[in-house]
Amino acid sequence: MSRPTTDQEAVLDDIFETLAALAPEIRASLPGRRTKSDETNPSGEVRLEADAYADELLEEALGAIDGVGFYASEEQAEPIDTGEGLSVALDPLDGSSNLKPNSPMGTIIAVYDEPLPGDGDSLLASGFVLFGPIMTMSVARDGVLTEAVVENGEIDVITEDLDIPEEPTVYGMGGRVPDWTEGFAAFIDEVEQEYKLRYGGSMVADVNQVLTYGGIFSYPALQSAPDGKLRLQFEGIPMAYLVECAGGRSSDGSQSILDVEATDLHQRVPVHLGNEQLIDRVEAHLADE
Numbered sequence: 001m002s003r004p005t006t007d008q009e010a011v012l013d014d015i016f017e018t019l020a021a022l023a024p025e026i027r028a029s030l031p032g033r034r035t036k037s038d039e040t041n042p043s044g045e046v047r048l049e050a051d052a053y054a055d056e057l058l059e060e061a062l063g064a065i066d067g068v069g070f071y072a073s074e075e076q077a078e079p080i081d082t083g084e085g086l087s088v089a090l091d092p093l094d095g096s097s098n099l100k101p102n103s104p105m106g107t108i109i110a111v112y113d114e115p116l117p118g119d120g121d122s123l124l125a126s127g128f129v130l131f132g133p134i135m136t137m138s139v140a141r142d143g144v145l146t147e148a149v150v151e152n153g154e155i156d157v158i159t160e161d162l163d164i165p166e167e168p169t170v171y172g173m174g175g176r177v178p179d180w181t182e183g184f185a186a187f188i189d190e191v192e193q194e195y196k197l198r199y200g201g202s203m204v205a206d207v208n209q210v211l212t213y214g215g216i217f218s219y220p221a222l223q224s225a226p227d228g229k230l231r232l233q234f235e236g237i238p239m240a241y242l243v244e245c246a247g248g249r250s251s252d253g254s255q256s257i258l259d260v261e262a263t264d265l266h267q268r269v270p271v272h273l274g275n276e277q278l279i280d281r282v283e284a285h286l287a288d289e
């Protein structure tokens with residue numbers, strides 16, 4: 001993790017205020033943009049019109065901020081040069097397959113102080129907006145996680161220093177069960193005796209419930225996809241920082257996701273996020289494979 005300078009703190013304020021200001025517009029755009037476009041993103045996934053729209057809005061507004069030098073997103077192959085300064089990495093609409101069944105979705109942002117790809121050492125701050133029954137924004141900065149309600153584009157802080165509850169309650173994980181590795185399946189055999197399964201298919205909402213109730217979210221390494229599904233720059237690193245700021249742990253299976261070396265903008269990473277004791281346990285099972 002990098003420590004922001006005073007000038008960088010001002011740019012971070014601007015970035016998060018801009019994200020909150022845009023959030024109602026992104027949300028309002030969803031009902032009319034549920035159809036698939038004929039394009040795929042750099043990871044080969046079919047784009048919805050909503051993905052493209054959110055990406056354009058965010059690129060225009062964040063790229064225009066004085067002190068933002070690069071805009072990168074899951075939707076574009078390369079970072080866009082927007083001037084001089086920090087790099088922002090966006091998952092404009094996380095969980096976009098939830099749009100069709102009208103389930104929660106979000107926007108994830110990471111701010112790095114280096115050109116991308118950047119790893120955890122160059123991360124300055126991260127956050128997400130959750131488009132649920134209410135719109136909330138969670139921001140991790142200076143080692144602290146803050147949760148706010150976004151009302152009319154304004155940030156109204158509701159929890160100043162959010163801590164993950166000590167007693168875990170829920171677990172949720174992606175990937176088809178027959179595709180899990182032996183160690184991960186053995187871990188789930190254990191946790192399903194103790195906790196309640198909750199998986200919605202949107203990382204933002206699934207991680208937010210872990211932050212709210214305690215527990216674990218995983219999108220593990222699969223037999224067919226040893227690096228899992230989620231992207232390091234846009235999902236893994238920002239969400240790992242959010243959870244670590246709340247006193248939880250992150251892991252790619254053997255180390256903090258903030259310690260994973262970033263070699264490619266669209267690189268994938270196995271993801272485990274949650275209470276320390278559960279991350280320790282999943283790592284122990286994976287080490288035994």
Ligand code: FDP
Nearest residue numbers: 094095096097098174175201202203
């Ligand atoms: P989606 O493909 O719907 O955009 O990275 C994207 C993501 O959703 C995450 O939000 C979510 O955790 C995961 O993929 C869902 O994948 P599965 O459909 O395989 O569960």
